[in-house]
Amino acid sequence: MQIPxxxxxxxxxxxxxxxxxxxxxxxxxxFPGTPKFFGxxxxxxxSSGALTILAVFYVCMGASIDFKATPYIIKKGGTLLIVKVxxxxxxxxxFGRYLGEAPVTAGIFAGVSTLAIVAAMNDTNGGLYMALMGxxxxxxxxxxxxxxxxxxxxxxxxxxxxxxxxSSFHWQALVGAILPLVIGMIIxxxxxxxxxxxxxxxxxxxxxxxxxxxxxxxxxxxxxAGLLGIGxxxxxxxxxxxxxxxxxxxxGGNGVAGVAAxxxxxxxxAVPAIVAAAxxxxxxAAGPATILIAACVxxxxxxxxxxxxxxxxxxxxxxxxxxxxxxxPLPTAAVPAxxxxx
Numbered sequence: 174m175q176i177p178x179x180x181x182x183x184x185x186x187x188x189x190x191x192x193x194x195x196x197x198x199x200x201x202x203x204f205p206g207t208p209k210f211f212g213x214x215x216x217x218x219x220s221s222g223a224l225t226i227l228a229v230f231y232v233c234m235g236a237s238i239d240f241k242a243t244p245y246i247i248k249k250g251g252t253l254l255i256v257k258v259x260x261x262x263x264x265x266x267x268f269g270r271y272l273g274e275a276p277v278t279a280g281i282f283a284g285v286s287t288l289a290i291v292a293a294m295n296d297t298n299g300g301l302y303m304a305l306m307g308x309x310x311x312x313x314x315x316x317x318x319x320x321x322x323x324x325x326x327x328x329x330x331x332x333x334x335x336x337x338x339x340s341s342f343h344w345q346a347l348v349g350a351i352l353p354l355v356i357g358m359i360i361x362x363x364x365x366x367x368x369x370x371x372x373x374x375x376x377x378x379x380x381x382x383x384x385x386x387x388x389x390x391x392x393x394x395x396x397x398a399g400l401l402g403i404g405x406x407x408x409x410x411x412x413x414x415x416x417x418x419x420x421x422x423x424x425g426g427n428g429v430a431g432v433a434a435x436x437x438x439x440x441x442x443a444v445p446a447i448v449a450a451a452x453x454x455x456x457x458a459a460g461p462a463t464i465l466i467a468a469c470v471x472x473x474x475x476x477x478x479x480x481x482x483x484x485x486x487x488x489x490x491x492x493x494x495x496x497x498x499x500x501x502p503l504p505t506a507a508v509p510a511x512x513x514x515x
Contacts, residue, residue: 182380185471190439193380194467197387208388223385224450227443228353230378235357236371238322249424250320253297253434256420257321258329260413261294265333276458284461285401288445291333292462293409293469296324296441297434301474305433309485314430321434328354330444331451349451379439386443386463402468409469410435410476418484427488433481436473442466 182188200207201219208219268287276286299318306314323329328351361368414435421431442463449459 189376189379190383190442190467190470193384194387194442197384197389199387201388218385219388223382223389223443223446226378226382226385227440227447230375230382230440231353232357232360233371233374233378234322235354235359236361236368237375238358238361239368240358240362246317247320249314249421249426249430250317252420252424253317253417253431254321254323256416256431257297257413257434258295258324258333260416261291261329262333264294264412265291269334274454274458276461282401284465285405286455286458286462287334288330288448288455288458289405289462289465292330292441292444292448293405293437293466294413295330295333296438296444297321298436298438298470298474298477301436301477302430302433305478305481306430309429309481310426310433311430314426317430323354324438330448334448382443383439386446389446389460389463399468402465403472405465406437406469406472406476409437409473410480414477414480429481429485429488432484433477435480436477437466437469439470442470 182192185192197219208216265287268290272285272287274287276289277283297318299322302318302321306317357371361371414432417431417434418428419431421428445455445459445462445466449455
């Protein structure tokens with residue numbers, strides 16, 4: 174007898190991230206003594222497992238990035254990367270001026286923080302982007318995500334918060350945040366077999382670090398964070414989607430790739446915990462930010478495909494020039510030479 178667990182989870186938008194996260198949060202909320210009761214490996218997974226698993230996750234993800242990207246991929250991916258991160262920097266400057274490192278503590282915006290906003294905007298859902306490009310875009314646009322993968326992890330979020338004038342991070346923390354990704358990139362480019370080996374672990378790691386992150390959450394405030402999460406998810410699609418649309422057109426696209434990149438990656442929910450571990454000033458913001466970003470993942474996973482399909486319906490499917498079908502002239506029928514009467 175087989176139970177389609179994987180298929181059921183994947184029917185939920187961002188399911189491999191959100192479902193384990195929710196399970197972990199339910200255990201932490203209703204059975205808070207679980208890690209102490211079991212101890213050993215189970216207890217470690219609840220208390221400090223997320224950071225360890227994430228370190229391995231970023232090594233494996235780094236291994237999937239190829240240094241030998243084509244100029245087009247660099248141009249396309251680099252442009253989308255710069256625009257998306259640039260928007261997060263602007264948001265960090267604006268909200269950092271008024272909120273600082275701490276989250277809003279009261280009212281309908283309770284839980285919102287600069288950390289949550291920046292982390293939600295910084296990282297694109299790569300699987301969603303590549304799937305949408307496979308349907309509505311050019312095949313080589315799928316490869317542009319190899320450059321955009323550099324968004325993954327806490328490094329750019331830390332950098333953005335520093336640029337915004339908030340609490341700075343020691344250079345060791347910044348290097349430590351990107352080091353696993355860099356090590357993975359070096360290994361993957363030195364040995365293709367290692368790239369293939371490590372890349373396979375990327376999707377496998379997601380539910381495990383999601384569960385570990387969930388065990389640090391309390392669901393008593395989820396109803397409030399859920400409304401905010403919906404609003405933040407819509408904001409990510411709109412605020413990042415419009416500039417990305419025009420940036421894509423500037424690089425020779427029709428805007429579809431830009432809209433497809435207007436989402437929040439599932440692993441972005443891991444960033445607040447890592448940032449807080451590097452700088453205790455963000456400890457109060459990390460918990461609510463993780464919940465908000467997890468909600469953002471779900472909202473953008475639903476809204477981004479709808480918007481991408483809508484834009485593709487208006488501007489047309491973005492295809493390679495060589496795929497265009499040229500209308501050839503009709504062949505001239507062979508006309509027999511006139512017979513000259515003798």
